Amino acid sequence: MLPRFIKRRFANDLAVDLGTANTLVYVKGQGLAVNEPSVIAVRRNGRGDRRVLAVGKEAKMMVGRTPGNIEVIRPMKDGVIADFEGAEIMLRQLIRKAHTGRNLGWPRIIVGVPSGITPVERNAVREAAHSAGASDVFLIDQAIAAAIGADLPVTEPACSMVVDIGGGTTQVAVMSLAGIVYSRSVRGGGNKMDDAIMQYVKQKYNLLIGEQFAESIKTTIGNALADEVVEYLQIKGLHIASGIPRSITIDSHGVCEAISESVKVIVETVKQALEEIPPELSADLIERGIVLTGGVALLKNLDRLLHRETQVPIRVADDPLSAVALGAGKALDIGDILNQILN
Numbered sequence: 001m002l003p004r005f006i007k008r009r010f011a012n013d014l015a016v017d018l019g020t021a022n023t024l025v026y027v028k029g030q031g032l033a034v035n036e037p038s039v040i041a042v043r044r045n046g047r048g049d050r051r052v053l054a055v056g057k058e059a060k061m062m063v064g065r066t067p068g069n070i071e072v073i074r075p076m077k078d079g080v081i082a083d084f085e086g087a088e089i090m091l092r093q094l095i096r097k098a099h100t101g102r103n104l105g106w107p108r109i110i111v112g113v114p115s116g117i118t119p120v121e122r123n124a125v126r127e128a129a130h131s132a133g134a135s136d137v138f139l140i141d142q143a144i145a146a147a148i149g150a151d152l153p154v155t156e157p158a159c160s161m162v163v164d165i166g167g168g169t170t171q172v173a174v175m176s177l178a179g180i181v182y183s184r185s186v187r188g189g190g191n192k193m194d195d196a197i198m199q200y201v202k203q204k205y206n207l208l209i210g211e212q213f214a215e216s217i218k219t220t221i222g223n224a225l226a227d228e229v230v231e232y233l234q235i236k237g238l239h240i241a242s243g244i245p246r247s248i249t250i251d252s253h254g255v256c257e258a259i260s261e262s263v264k265v266i267v268e269t270v271k272q273a274l275e276e277i278p279p280e281l282s283a284d285l286i287e288r289g290i291v292l293t294g295g296v297a298l299l300k301n302l303d304r305l306l307h308r309e310t311q312v313p314i315r316v317a318d319d320p321l322s323a324v325a326l327g328a329g330k331a332l333d334i335g336d337i338l339n340q341i342l343n
Contacts, residue, residue: 012030013028013107013110014098014107014108014109014110015028015145015331017111017328018076018087020038020078023056023094025097027098029333032325033097033099034094036056037059038074039072040054040073040075041071042073042086044069044070044071045069055093063210064212078169079187080114092133095109107133108134108137109134109138111328112145112324112325113125113139115141115173115180115185116184122139125137126139142171143175143180144173144180145331147173148331149329150318152175155178156177157177158288159174159181159285159288160174160288161289162175162291162292163269163293164323165266165295166189167191168188169188171184174273174285182273182276182277184273186265192262193218193258194211194214197217197255201217201235201237207240207246209236217235219298221255222255222300223255224256224299224304225301225304225305226257230252231252232249232252234248234249235247267306271309286313290306290313291316292315292316292317294323295320297317298320303315303316
């Protein structure tokens with residue numbers, strides 16, 4: 001076995017977006033190597049020990065389909081680690097997957113974290129990454145990473161604003177000169193929309209559907225605005241009264257109503273940020289606008305709704321799902337950016 005200091009010479013540094021819904025891994029000099037759901041499946045024995053059966057996409061396919069001795073776990077909740085052992089297992093497996101065909105070594109890892117997490121939660125991320133094989137662990141605010149990934153000039157003396165809406169958190173950050181001028185993070189994002197859709201279908205149609213089906217409804221006909229054009233989608237689920245599977249048709253207006261509270265939280269968080277930042281920075285925003293990142297940025301007409309409510313230009317990043325990982329990765333590739341952000 002190679003000594004640790006020798007392994008370190010051959011290690012590839014990594015950037016990780018440890019998200020509630022998905023975990024992405026960027027390999028320095030290589031690009032995005034892993035994009036998998038933040039899910040693991042484990043089998044429990046009689047002593048309560050856990051053996052990993054699947055991680056990522058394979059584990060997510062098992063949701064709602066497992067026998068009693070197999071458990072599907074989401075180690076992340078609301079942007080922070082909810083199951084430390086599960087998060088460590090998931091990170092180790094995904095890091096190994098990112099290094100397929102390469103020497104794993106002891107990489108340095110930079111991890112994107114929500115700005116509002118506690119010191120205890122930050123330490124949990126560091127410990128999980130160290131346990132997964134990292135030699136050094138650095139934390140970067142997800143909003144800054146997302147802004148870099150969206151090609152915003154965060155190191156310039158001008159205001160850049162990003163709204164990063166993931167599965168568990170919504171973050172609003174205003175940046176200038178590689179620092180955060182204003183930041184606000186609220187727990188809640190795409191997962192709460194999925195929950196709201198499940199409840200809506202249950203209450204209106206007496207039908208039970210799973211979280212994966214709810215997510216599919218959101219991405220297919222979900223809408224932040226009740227447009228004139230109504231979209232329809234046929235769904236299947238378990239009818240509560242009869243106890244047998246049934247197929248029904250739902251429309252986009254109903255889904256819009258179901259997720260309206262979650263959308264309202266996003267809008268109010270952005271409006272509050274605009275009210276609290278200095279006037280000089282507000283002038284920059286009128287010119288530069290606000291950039292949306294994260295999976296929920298792809299929700300139909302969310303950009304239109306935010307523009308209508310704020311009168312500020314809104315654009316969706318070119319690759320909103322990968323913005324945090326790409327930004328943290330770019331910081332790794334360009335050492336000057338990393339030094340400015342972490343110092």
